[in-house]
Amino acid sequence: MRMRASRLLLFLFCAMLTHAEKLGFAQRDPYVLHDCSNTGNVSSNSAYRKNVNTLLSSLSSNTQSHYGFYNFSVGENSDRVNAVTFCRADLIPIDCQNCVGTSAEELLFRCPNQKEGIVWYMNCTVRYSNNSIFGIMQFESMQHLHNIINVTDPIGTFDQVRETLLDRLRSEAAASTSTLHKFATGKASSPYFDIYALLQCTPDLNQQECSDCLNQSIAKVPTCCGPAIGVRVLTPSCNLRYENNHFYGFTLEAPPPLSSTLAPPAEGTALPI
Template sequence: MSTSRLSLFFFYAILIILVNPTINAQRDPRVLHECSTTGNVTSNSTLRENLNTLISTLSSNTQIDYGFYNFTAGEGTNKVYATGLCRADLSPTDCRSCVNMSAHELLQLCPTQKEGVMWYMNCTARYSNNSIFGVMETKPTRALTSGVVSNLTEFNAVLKPLFRDLRFRASAGGIFRKIAVGTAYYKSDNYTIYGLMQCSPDLLEMDCSNCLVEAQSSFQDCCSKYSGVRILAPSCNLRIEREQFYGSTLVESPPSLSPPPLPPPPTKGTFPKRTSSELFFYISIISYTLDNY
């Protein structure tokens, strides 16, 4: 190839990347997906057109910076719903890229199905012709595993309190994020277990907790002997690894050990205002004193 042709080749290659940067985005090498087996649509149907439009605009809202997208398109029997959920430590830009890529790939893999879900390493994309907002869904469930532990009894004993803590904190999250991370020490193989649980934030606290209980049950059924596990459901996910896989922004700071500052002394001739928690504290002391008088 001559020098001029080689230069022209590289020029066009760079131009393509600049014009369409998503081509240069890294695709998750361990992708899982599921297409529904109930009900199909034709590629030129109104429902499919609505779905194509919805997926194309799912992650286009740049005002959303908390890693969860949920939108609808169409009316009546042709209405479609879609969600995109990212791991909470992703930047808004990386989250939009992940949701955009996974959602478009899902459309290609499920060309005639009315429902589908795609799991990437850092995000989940999902669509349906039925309302999925605020609806807990644990099926289908998929799993990815790696490594084998040497002491299964100790390993599962260590995981039990970790899972309980993660489930409690994740389900207690707010309307924007329901996620928790934590660690536990596994002595037999001398390493720290890193764990994460996450729910779709549109779920109620109880539904999130129940979804994660189902994920734990799946873990016990298929994967309790593995050191690296991902349990993936439409509404929640669970993951453990030997190395930290989440960003430091998800690690909660330990509570301060120093006592809170004392309130300023009341102005002469006035009574200090009390908060409801302070009043409850004083009333509790009085009640305890009378009970033990």
């Protein structure tokens, strides 16, 4: 009887947690990876470092009013610091703001005296540099993660379906006419499971730059991760992720056809303006 009660309490707790997550009540967004540049160090009491602290501390309060993408600079000449932050485009504003605030704190901790640094969280990216980074595609500092479970696929069908899906979403994300988001989601059916994918660029890139960044990310997948059931490729300018479960916002699915006589829409969706 006691075991049944414990299981019921555990179920109710998980249900409440899931419900809170859907409503946007924030759990702490999970840290994924970071990279601190080796281009140079600064002392903790230098003008440059003070500018880093000031800039990163201000990011979360500014991000919500900039649709999840924000760039700003503090200081002059050699003490000038540039920062860029962007969230997954399917996040509600409060979750984006919380993620950026947490990420900025983590970046200050992870890169205490470096001139450049970047941190990737589950739902957002925060980056700072002493160089100009706005509107510049950067693939360096690329990181990748993959599920340890692989698909057993002797004839390569999974690889073909995955490549076709990622390439289609690359085109959609890059071609987005939105000035706020370059973002696409979609799914494809393999013989083993449905593949759900999300591709995104920072909106300061043009169409060709976004396409190039995502192309390089897609090309990395077979060599870094093989036939893994889930993969992430993270760069300063674009992100790629696919899983065997539906992980992105439900509002981003393609809408149903307007009538039964119309052809169904494509699976992938690029966010409108």
